Amino acid sequence: MKRALLVIGLTVSSAMIASCQPVTIVEDGASDFSIVHAPDAPPSVVAAAQDLQKYIRAASGAELPIVSEGPASEPAIILGEAAGIDVSDVPLEGFRIVTREGNVLIAGPDTGEDEHTPQGGTSAGTRNGVDAFLEQFVGVRWLMPTDVGDDVPEMRTITVPETDVTDAPFFLNRRVPYTQEREPEVIEWWARQRLGWSLYLSHGHSFRRTIPAEYFDEHPDWFPMFDGRRVPPTGRYKLCLSNQGLIEAFAQRVIEYFDENPERTSYSLSPSDSAGWCECPECRAMYETDPAGNLSVTPAVLRFYNGVAKVVAQKYPEKVLAGYVYAQYVYPPEEPIELEPNVFLVWAPSFDYGYTLFRPELQRTWERLAQQWMQVTDRIAYYDLPTSMSNEAGAPCPPGVEILQFLYPRLKQHNMKGVYVYGQPAWGTGAPTNYLLAKLAWDPDADVQALLDEFMQRAYHEGADEIEQMYAMLDSEVKRHFLENDDARYRLTPKIMEDVYARNFAEMERLYRAAEAKITDPDAKQRLQWLGWNLTVLHWNLRQFR
Numbered sequence: 297m298k299r300a301l302l303v304i305g306l307t308v309s310s311a312m313i314a315s316c317q318p319v320t321i322v323e324d325g326a327s328d329f330s331i332v333h334a335p336d337a338p339p340s341v342v343a344a345a346q347d348l349q350k351y352i353r354a355a356s357g358a359e360l361p362i363v364s365e366g367p368a369s370e371p372a373i374i375l376g377e378a379a380g381i382d383v384s385d386v387p388l389e390g391f392r393i394v395t396r397e398g399n400v401l402i403a404g405p406d407t408g409e410d411e412h413t414p415q416g417g418t419s420a421g422t423r424n425g426v427d428a429f430l431e432q433f434v435g436v437r438w439l440m441p442t443d444v445g446d447d448v449p450e451m452r453t454i455t456v457p458e459t460d461v462t463d464a465p466f467f468l469n470r471r472v473p474y475t476q477e478r479e480p481e482v483i484e485w486w487a488r489q490r491l492g493w494s495l496y497l498s499h500g501h502s503f504r505r506t507i508p509a510e511y512f513d514e515h516p517d518w519f520p521m522f523d524g525r526r527v528p529p530t531g532r533y534k535l536c537l538s539n540q541g542l543i544e545a546f547a548q549r550v551i552e553y554f555d556e557n558p559e560r561t562s563y564s565l566s567p568s569d570s571a572g573w574c575e576c577p578e579c580r581a582m583y584e585t586d587p588a589g590n591l592s593v594t595p596a597v598l599r600f601y602n603g604v605a606k607v608v609a610q611k612y613p614e615k616v617l618a619g620y621v622y623a624q625y626v627y628p629p630e631e632p633i634e635l636e637p638n639v640f641l642v643w644a645p646s647f648d649y650g651y652t653l654f655r656p657e658l659q660r661t662w663e664r665l666a667q668q669w670m671q672v673t674d675r676i677a678y679y680d681l682p683t684s685m686s687n688e689a690g691a692p693c694p695p696g697v698e699i700l701q702f703l704y705p706r707l708k709q710h711n712m713k714g715v716y717v718y719g720q721p722a723w724g725t726g727a728p729t730n731y732l733l734a735k736l737a738w739d740p741d742a743d744v745q746a747l748l749d750e751f752m753q754r755a756y757h758e759g760a761d762e763i764e765q766m767y768a769m770l771d772s773e774v775k776r777h778f779l780e781n782d783d784a785r786y787r788l789t790p791k792i793m794e795d796v797y798a799r800n801f802a803e804m805e806r807l808y809r810a811a812e813a814k815i816t817d818p819d820a821k822q823r824l825q826w827l828g829w830n831l832t833v834l835h836w837n838l839r840q841f842r
Contacts, residue, residue, distance in 0.1 A: 319395045321373070322454040327358040333375040335364050338408040340420035341376040343487070348373060348426055351436045355451040371398045376422040379403040383421065388413055388494035390464025391425025395456055402426055416496035416561025416616070417469070424490045428463060437754045438488045440727045441481035444822045447754040467707075468495035469677055469714025470737035474684075475730050476721050489734035495713060497677060499618040499642040502564040503535055506549045507542070518542040520574035532568040537593075537600040538578035547607035554612050563608075565601050565619035566642075573624065586627040594625040598633045605636040616640050620679070621669065628668040635673050642716070643669050644679035650786030653682050653699045654775040666710045677714035678707055683729055684718045687788035690833030691797050692725035692804075694770035695732055697744050704740035724826030727755065728767060757820040759811025763827070766807040773800055790841065798838050804831065 321329050331345045345362045353359050363369070374380075379401035383392050391404035404421020413419055430436040433456050437447045470491045476482045486492075509529040512519050516526040518541065520534050535542055550563045573579065573593050582599065586592040597619070605617045615638060621628075622644035635641070645662060652658050669676060682703060683696035707715060715737050720726020731751050735742055752764040773796045778784045784792065797804075808824075808831060815821050 318455045318457050319371075319398055319400060320453065320455045321360075321371075321400065322352065322356040322358040322452070325357040325452045327352075327356075327360055328371060329360050330369055330372045331360050331362045331375065332372045332378050333362070333364055334378045337364065337376050337378070338406045338411075338420075338422075340418075340423040340487075341406055344402075344420075344423040344426035345375055347423075347430065347488070348375075351430050351434055351446075351448060352454065354446070354448045355434050355436070356454055357452070373400045373402065375426065376403050376406055386421060386462055387464040388417075388419040388468070389421055389424055389490070389492055390462065391421045391428065392460070392462045393425055393429055394460045395458040400429075400456055402429055412496070412559065412561070413494045415468070415494060417493040419494050420487065420492060423487065424465075424492075425463075427488050427490060437750070438485055439731060439751060439755045440723050440823065440826075441476075441479070441485040444819050445485070445723075445727070447819070465490065465738045466740055467713065467715050467737055469493040469497055469716070470734075471714075471716045472719040472730055472733045472737065473716060474721055475719040475726075476723075486734075489731075490738050491734055493714065496562050497616065497618045497640060497642065497714060498560075498562040498564045499566055499620060499677075499679070499716075500564050501532075501566050501568050501620075503566075503568040504533065506546055507535055509533065511545075515541065515545070518545065520572060521576040521579075523575075532570045532572070534567055534572045534574060536574040536576060536579060537596045538574070538576065538582065540603070543600065543603040544607060547604045550604065550608050550617070551611055554608075554615055561614075562616040562618055562640075565604055565617050565639075566622075567597065567620070567625075569623075571624070584627075584630055591624055592627050592629075594621065594627055595629045595631075595633060597621070597625040598629060598635065601639050602633070602636045605639045609636065609638050613638060618642055618677075620644050622646055622679070627665065628672055632672070635675070639673075639675065640713075641669070641673055641676045642679050642714075643676055643712075649681050650685055650784065651683065651694075651696055651699065651774050651778045652785065653702060654696075654778045659702060663706070666706065670710050674711060676712060677716065678712040679716045681718035681786055683733075684720065685786055685788045685792070689788060689793065689837040690722075690725070690830040690835075691788055691793070691837075692767065692770060692827070692830065692834075693720055693729060694767055694774050695728045695744075695748055696774075697748060697771060698775070700732060700736060700744045704736045704742075704744075708740040722830055724823075724828075725830045727823075728752070755820065755823050756811060756815060757817050758814040759820070759824060762807040762811040762814075763824070766804050769800060769803065769807075770796070793838065794841060797834060798841065801835065801838060805835075 331348050333341050333345050349360055381394050381401050381403050383403050386392055386404055388405050394401040402425040404425050405419045406422050407418045435449045439445045512528050519526055519529050582596040584592040601619045617638050618640045620642050623646050682699050685693050717733055719730040719733055728751050735747050752760040756763045777795050
């Protein structure tokens, strides 16, 4: 079946294509090319060579040998350092693809095994280039993890127009968490989607790890005061952010961590989740009221970050101390607070979790706060779950096309340095969302609807129209529900189950069965079945409401 291919990431001018001779790697299923990399190439380059071999063979039937020792025969696809091309001006994780004298050269900045960038991350520039090459010139799409998730069109002849292109990600830290990312198949999918980080940030809730509860016996003043007395910590406890002894102790624990782990470049200062802020007079003096009339502890949190960072910088000025601005400290302080140069903020606008960014008033709030935080610091990254409803009920979460179209260009506009945006763990229903988030993490200006159209065509072949209709219907229905119900957030509630999924299940099933009747490709059938298994679970759960 012939399918239109959407070109992503690389730009080749029509004038260049018209005026230059192409390089034919495979002709009618046969090739004289080899794949070449240096004997001591980093693991990411070795993996890139293996991907090239695998997917060129899958598309064309031609088996290109991988050569890493001895004289390299030409013509060849030459990778990494062996390519001999200048990548000194290519940003970390970026790449350059060049055709030269009948060869194809692909290289980018690469960190070796156990090596890190100056900002504590890694760079797999050459592999990113190879995966972009396979998308651009071989038509490969990695829709979901495992080989079933690969869509590789037949291409008995593979021709590359002569060109010299460079590309790199906008964000320095690109993660789509909660996608079963510890599973080997998902790790591989992440790599092929060019997720990664040249800037490493540790930003998880760290209070309990850094200042354990047993410290209370000797230092009760480090812990929160309620009703005039210090209370032994339980659960997700907070700390007394105004206490100088606590700040010194916290900083010393951070220094000890770096002493014991010199290769680490970042430590989290983020408070524990939930409520329970200290009510001592010194802390309360720093608290404010946010624009919605609620408690804002942002000044206390930022001053705590600064106090710890200043002490740590005396020994480790180059290390990064990251911390959330989130929940009751999501609003900037009323008066400017200049941050220490080793503090890196991670803005998590918890008011927009779920699909609440469908609401115009929240979009306006988001815009206003983003602008305000960028006035506080340019050392800031982003954390969100804007298109996610946590559930184990088999309910497909819609991709939230309008939300993503609103969000990602603005993240670029406000110069966020990284994106940590929740995906979906259930790949049978969440693959469209995960695919969009991965593509937007590389290029926040990408056309969201075009990406979704492509995903549907490549994932479900003849059944694409029906499955895309189903997700579009869910997008529309979830938007309606969130506009009509101010209490809707990021959890799948019985109310959402009834108003969105029970209300539309018959149409969802009709569209699924129509797609099922059309699809002939075995992998597309399997992908659809993964969706169908989830719909079976959803149907069972909906019956419990009868």
